[in-house]
Amino acid sequence: MKRRNLFSLTILSFFFTIFTPIFNKIYAQETNSSFYELGSLSDLEKNGFLLNEDLEIGAVLVILKEDNSLIAIEPTCTHMGCLVEWNKQENLFICPCHNSKFQEDGKVVEGLAISDLPIYQVKVENNTVFVANQ
Numbered sequence: 001m002k003r004r005n006l007f008s009l010t011i012l013s014f015f016f017t018i019f020t021p022i023f024n025k026i027y028a029q030e031t032n033s034s035f036y037e038l039g040s041l042s043d044l045e046k047n048g049f050l051l052n053e054d055l056e057i058g059a060v061l062v063i064l065k066e067d068n069s070l071i072a073i074e075p076t077c078t079h080m081g082c083l084v085e086w087n088k089q090e091n092l093f094i095c096p097c098h099n100s101k102f103q104e105d106g107k108v109v110e111g112l113a114i115s116d117l118p119i120y121q122v123k124v125e126n127n128t129v130f131v132a133n134q
Helices: 003-031 041-047
Strands: 036-040 049-052 060-064 070-073 085-087 092-094 108-110 120-125 128-133
Touching: 036 041, 036 049, 036 060, 041 049, 041 060, 041 128, 060 128, 070 120
Parallel strands: none
Antiparallel strands: 036 128, 049 060, 060 070, 085 092, 120 128
């Protein structure tokens, strides 16, 4: 094999390796409207939140607010990957690692986070909480 062909093949392989997972995630988010079971409504009411880090769509945190509305987000901070926590007093998600703060809709308010937190659709049926991509 000539050097030029080997170099071209190496560059092409590099781009497929880097960009294929990104395209797959984007495509999956656009086409996947299935709801996933997160947990029971009674557990949510008892704890104030439900967290599942092993769903096919990624980690999901559902918060039960005082007005009984539900918020579902991807709880991984976009700065260093720590799990954010809900702060009732400030109505913000706060990263315990470097104090990045996010609004209920996932938007960065302050801190070192580089982008917003993804949000999910959430619904309750038969005492079960379900989430899906927006």
